[in-house]
Structure formats: structure tokens, C-alpha cells
Amino acid sequence: MTDITAENSFPDARLARAGQQTSGFAPWVAEARALGTLSLPLIATQLAHMAMPTTDLLMLGLLGQKALAIAAIANTIYIFVWLIGLGPASAVAPVVAQIVGAHPNDRARVRTALRMGLWAVALLTIPLWTALAFAEPVLVALGQPEALAAAAAPYIHVLALGLPFSLGFTVFRNFSTALGHPRAPLIVVLIAVALNAGLNYSFIFGAFGMPEFGFMGAAMATALANAFCFFAMLSLLTFAPSFRLYRIWRRGFRADWSRLAEILRLGVSIGMTMIFEVALFAGSTLVMGQFGTSAVAAHQIAMNVPSITFMVPLGIAMAATVRVGRAKGAGDIDAARRAGITALLLGTTFMLVCALVLALIPGVIASLYLDAAAPENAEAISLLVSFLYVAAAFQIFDALQVIAAFSLRGMKDVRVPMVIAGLSYWGVGFPLTLLLGFTAGLAGFGVWLGLAASLAMAALLLTRRFLHLSAPQRPLRSH
Numbered sequence: 363m364t365d366i367t368a369e370n371s372f373p374d375a376r377l378a379r380a381g382q383q384t385s386g387f388a389p390w391v392a393e394a395r396a397l398g399t400l401s402l403p404l405i406a407t408q409l410a411h412m413a414m415p416t417t418d419l420l421m422l423g424l425l426g427q428k429a430l431a432i433a434a435i436a437n438t439i440y441i442f443v444w445l446i447g448l449g450p451a452s453a454v455a456p457v458v459a460q461i462v463g464a465h466p467n468d469r470a471r472v473r474t475a476l477r478m479g480l481w482a483v484a485l486l487t488i489p490l491w492t493a494l495a496f497a498e499p500v501l502v503a504l505g506q507p508e509a510l511a512a513a514a515a516p517y518i519h520v521l522a523l524g525l526p527f528s529l530g531f532t533v534f535r536n537f538s539t540a541l542g543h544p545r546a547p548l549i550v551v552l553i554a555v556a557l558n559a560g561l562n563y564s565f566i567f568g569a570f571g572m573p574e575f576g577f578m579g580a581a582m583a584t585a586l587a588n589a590f591c592f593f594a595m596l597s598l599l600t601f602a603p604s605f606r607l608y609r610i611w612r613r614g615f616r617a618d619w620s621r622l623a624e625i626l627r628l629g630v631s632i633g634m635t636m637i638f639e640v641a642l643f644a645g646s647t648l649v650m651g652q653f654g655t656s657a658v659a660a661h662q663i664a665m666n667v668p669s670i671t672f673m674v675p676l677g678i679a680m681a682a683t684v685r686v687g688r689a690k691g692a693g694d695i696d697a698a699r700r701a702g703i704t705a706l707l708l709g710t711t712f713m714l715v716c717a718l719v720l721a722l723i724p725g726v727i728a729s730l731y732l733d734a735a736a737p738e739n740a741e742a743i744s745l746l747v748s749f750l751y752v753a754a755a756f757q758i759f760d761a762l763q764v765i766a767a768f769s770l771r772g773m774k775d776v777r778v779p780m781v782i783a784g785l786s787y788w789g790v791g792f793p794l795t796l797l798l799g800f801t802a803g804l805a806g807f808g809v810w811l812g813l814a815a816s817l818a819m820a821a822l823l824l825t826r827r828f829l830h831l832s833a834p835q836r837p838l839r840s841h
Contacts (some may be wrong), residue, residue, distance in 0.1 A: 393697075393704045397681050401708075403544035405677030408533070410551040412541045412673050414558045414587060416579045419666055421562050423731060424705070427659045427742065429577040435501065435510060436517040436581070438644040443493050444525055445640055449504040449633020450482035451532035453625045456682070456687045456772050458540035459838040463691025469608050472541070476610055478622040479533040482629060494522040504648055518582045524585030527592035539683050543604055550594045558587040631776035635767065638783040641789050642816060649795060656742040657806045663731045663742075664749035664810075668757065671716040675709035675761035679768035686772030699832035701787050702769035706825065709761035720754035749810050756814040762821035766828045775831060782823045791816025 415437075422429045457475045461468060497518040501511035535547040565579025566571045575582060582614030599605045643665065650661040682705035689697035720727070724747040725734075732739045732746070770779050794815050 383731070389598075389700060390704060391687070393700050397678070397685055397701065397704055397708065400542070400544060400684060401541075401678045401681035401705075403548045404680045405674050407544065407548040407551050408673035408677045408680075409670070410548065410555050412583065412670050413555045416666060416670065417559050417562055418584065419663070419731070421566055422577055422580055425566070427655050427738075430662055431651075431655050431658045432510065432513045432517060432577055433580060434647055434658055435506060436521065437496075437516040438647045439497050439500065439514070440494065440518050440521045440525075441478035442637065442641055442644055443490050444528065445527070445637045446633050447483055447486045447490055447529040448532060449627030449631070449787075450486065450625050451479060451529045452536060452632050452636075452771075453482075453628035453685050454479040454533050455536035455540050456628065456774055457621075457625060458537055459684045459687025459772060460691035460774065462540065463688035464693075472537075472611065473608050473610055474618045475623050475625070476533065476537045476608075477613075477616075478618055478625050479537070479583055480530060481617070481622055482625050483526060483529040483533060489528075490525060491522055494518055494525075506648065506651055510651075514619055517578060519579065520581035522585075524588030524837055527585075528588040531588065531591040531595050534592070534599055538595075538599070538605070539680060540687070541605075541608075542684075544681075546598050546602065546604070547595060548600070550591050553594065554587045555593050557590055557789070558583050561586055562746050568638065570841045575743040604647060628774060628776055631780045635776065635780045635783040638780070638787045639820070642787040642795075643813065645792065646795055646813060649799060649809055650806055651783070652806050653799075657745055659732075660742045660745035660749060661806060661809075663728070664746050664753060666731075667720070667750060668753040668760065671713065671720075671757065672760055672764070674712050674716075675764055678705050679765040681705065682765055683768045683772040686769045686773075690773050695832060696834060698773065699829075699834075702766070702772075702828050702832060705765045705769060706762060709765045710758050713757040713761040717754045720757070724750035724754075745806055748807050752807070752810040752814055756817045759817040759821040763817055763824050766821070768825035769828050770824065770831070773831060775827070778798060778827060781822060782827065783820060786823065787816045790819050 388662055418433065419430065421431050454475055455477075458472055461471045461475060465471060498515035500512050501514060507512075531547075531550075538544065538546045561583035564570045565575045565582050566577065567579075568574030598631075599608075599610050620820055647658065647661060647665075650657045650669075682702055685701035685705070686698045689695070689701055725743075727750060728734070728743045728746045732743055734743055767779050770776070791812055795809045795812030798804045798811050799806070800808075802808055804811070
């Protein structure tokens with residue numbers, strides 16, 4: 363059995379090193395190839411993952427706007443709590459990437475990072491479950507109607523059953539990706555998409571001899587799909603030839619407190635960075651509740667559309683974490699800078715194309731979610747089209763901010779990005795959504811303008827931060 367080293371995992375590694383000794387574009391071409399090789403399966407995985415909530419939306423849409431609104435509010439609370447656990451799970455990627463960059467054959471350290479990532483998820487599960495148990499009073503306290511909160515709470519409780527499996531799968535996925543094997547989680551997620559679709563149809567509408575659970579069936583399907591992803595990925599890491607040499611079960615209960623502390627430390631900042639952003643968008647859903655059911659339904663669909671396109675720069679960003687992390691672990695700051703800049707260029711180019719599509723055919727996109735011929739959908743469709751115009755405008759900013767943030771994550775620079783996220787999304791974004799939505803009287807359209815402004819600010823500051831930290835070190839002048 364051959365070792366899986368940085369060179370084995372990335373076929374273009376030797377080309378990249380050769381390119382570094384030449385001038386011109388050769389190193390950049392080599393990096394683009396290496397980044398593309400890694401990012402394509404990650405993009406496919408993210409798109410496949412996004413297919414699950416999209417399937418939920420499409421099937422719940424057949425039940426009407428009320429079912430969509432309940433699911434939107436429930437997912438808002440669930441995702442906010444889930445992100446707390448996602449931080450430590452995501453920290454596994456830069457930790458493993460830098461280990462491989464510095465010590466390509468050190469399986470023990472890599473195995474320990476995986477184990478401590480799972481320990482971190484296990485430690486957080488009970489507190490996260492406890493938080494979700496109080497979903498109904500929290501929703502009421504946030505100003506949601508009591509009937510809507512009462513309907514959303516059991517939906518959240520069912521989703522919570524799949525939470526530890528979702529976080530555990532994220533640990534496994536980041537471990538696999540950092541080792542240069544992004545196709546393994548892709549296979550698992552593709553199967554899960556089909557499973558989720560079948561379970562949705564069966565549980566929501568009572569097909570194939572199952573009871574009809576209505577909108578609750580979507581939550582049941584999601585929880586079961588998350589459990590499948592966890593156990594399927596666990597089986598691959600245990601038995602697949604590419605992973606067997608890491609012997610992930612060896613000394614499975616031995617603690618490494620310093621590594622656990624590192625993962626938790628990085629994870630807290632990563633988690634808070636994501637919470638600042640997602641909480642703003644989740645909070646915008648709660649704000650939309652003040653403008654009526656049509657506004658909430660239109661907002662939920664409008665969020666889903668750019669979320670699908672966002673999966674491409676997100677996949678590129680994940681690849682950038684690994685590429686930047688490995689270069690940083692090897693002590694090559696030039697390669698780290700090249701990896702980050704290449705990722706930024708690829709991501710923004712793709713999102714520019716997406717922006718044009720959203721701006722040109724918003725009505726066609728709206729008709730995919732709601733029946734344009736139904737009079738009761740007229741208001742929601744009108745709002746949806748206006749929201750999609752704003753979504754088109756912030757596509758490039760969205761790509762820049764996520765790729766810059768993940769490139770910084772590869773360098774283990776997470777605290778300053780956390781501060782930038784807090785400032786951009788809550789120092790600027792949230793006040794603007796309230797000011798434009800309520801004070802200026804622009805309602806939902808004003809909320810979306812505030813969201814766009816926050817993404818623009820985050821993109822500018824995070825990109826500037828990465829370019830600063832990855833700048834070549836200039837020699838000191840002699841006096």
C-alpha cells in the first residue's frame with residue numbers, strides 16, 4: 363500500500379513546483395489545474411447537498427404558502443443552532459491540510475485531528491439539542507405569531523434528531539477533502555439526494571403505503587438523510603482502500619487535549635463568522651414575517667435561488683482552504699497567495715455569469731417555484747422578481763467574501779475575519795435592512811438592499827485581509 367502524500371493527492375503538485383521555477387503564467391496555470399481538480403467534486407457535492415432543501419421546497423410548495431412559511435421559520439432557528447456545531451467540524455479541514463503540508467506521511471497526527479473533531483461534535487450535541495428544545499418560546503419572543511411558532515416547533519424537533527449526524531458527516535467530509543479525496547463525500551451525498559427525494563414524497567403525501575405526515579414529512583426525510591450520510595461516510599473511511607491506511611479507529615478513545623483545544627478555538631471563530639452572516643439572512647426571514655405570508659414565501663424562494671449558484675464559489679472556497687493550508691503548512695507563502703487569488707478569480711468569473719442570468723430571466727425562475735396562473739400567487743411572484751434583481755447584483759460580492767474567508771481559514775487566520783463578519787453583517791447590514799425596510803418604506807425590497815450592502819463590505823475587507831497576509835515578505839533595508 364503506497365502512502366498518500368501531498369504529491370499523490372494532488373497530481374499537479376510536481377507541475378506546480380516546476381512552475382514556481384519559471385516566470386510568467388506557468389505557476390498560475392498549474393495552480394488553476396490543481397484547484398480545479400480538487401474543487402470540481404466539491405462543487406458537485408455542494409450542488410447535490412443543495413438539492414435536498416430545494417426538493418423540500420418544491421414539494422412543500424405543492425402544499426401551499428403556509429407550509430413554505432412554517433418550514434422557512436423552522437429552518438431559520440435550526441440552522442442558527444446547527445452553525446454553532448459546524449464551526450469545530452469545519453476546523454478539521456485547515457488543521458489536517460496544514461499537517462499534510464508540513465508532514466505528508468504523518469498519519470497519526472491526521473488521525474488525531476479527525477478524532478478530536480468528532481469529540482468536539484459529541485461535546486456540543488447535548489447543549490445544541492437543549493437549545494432547540496426551546497424553539498417555540500424563542501420564536502414567540504422574536505415576534506412570530508403563536509400559531510406559526512407552535513407549528514414550527516415540532517418540525518424543528520424532528521430536524522434536531524439528524525443534527526449530530528449532519529455535523530459528524532461534515533467532520534468526515536473535511537477530513538476526506540483535506541487528504542485529497544473529495545469524491546468520497548460526493549458519492550454519499552448523491553445517494554442521499556435520491557433517498558431524501560423518495561422519503562419526502564413518501565412521508566409528505568403518504569405514498570408507497572406510508573402515512574401522510576404533511577409538511578412534517580420533510581423534516582423526517584431530512585433527519586434520515588443526514589443519518590445515512592454519516593454512516594455511509596463512516597463505512598467508507600473504515601473500509602475503502604484509500605482511507606484504510608489511516609486506521610481511524612486506532613486509539614479511538616485517546617484524548618489529545620491540545621489538538622481538541624485548537625479545533626475548538628478555531629471552530630468558535632469559524633462558527634461565529636458563519637453565524638454572523640447566516641444569522642443576518644435568517645433574521646431577514648423573521649423581519650419578512652412582518653410584511654405578510656407572501657413576503658416570507660417570496661423571500662424563502664429568492665434565498666434558495668442564489669444559494670444554488672453560491673454552491674460553486676463555496677466549493678472553490680473549500681478547495682482554497684486545502685490548497686492555501688497545505689502551502690502554508692509547507693512554509694510556501696507565495697504558493698498560498700497564488701492559490702487564494704486563483705480561487706478568487708475563478709469564483710467571481712462564474713458568479714458574473716450567474717448575475718446576468720438572474721437579471722435577464724427572473725420571471726422564468728419565479729415560475730419554477732410558484733404557479734404564475736394562480737391569482738393567490740401574484741403578490742409573491744411580484745416580490746420574488748424584485749428580490750432576484752438584487753440577488754443578481756450581489757453575486758460577485760458573495761463569491762469574493764466566501765473565497766477570501768476560506769482562504770484565510772486555510773492560513774488559520776480566523777479571529778479578524780470573525781470581527782469583519784460581525785461589523786459587515788450586524789454593524790452595517792442589519793441596521794440597513796431595518797432602515798430601508800421600515801423607515802424608508804421599501805419593505806422587503808429594502809431588506810434585500812441591506813443584505814447586498816453587507817456582502818459588499820465583507821467582500822472588500824476579507825479580500826484585503828487575505829492579500830495583506832499573503833503578501834511576499836520584503837527584506838529589511840540596511841542603514
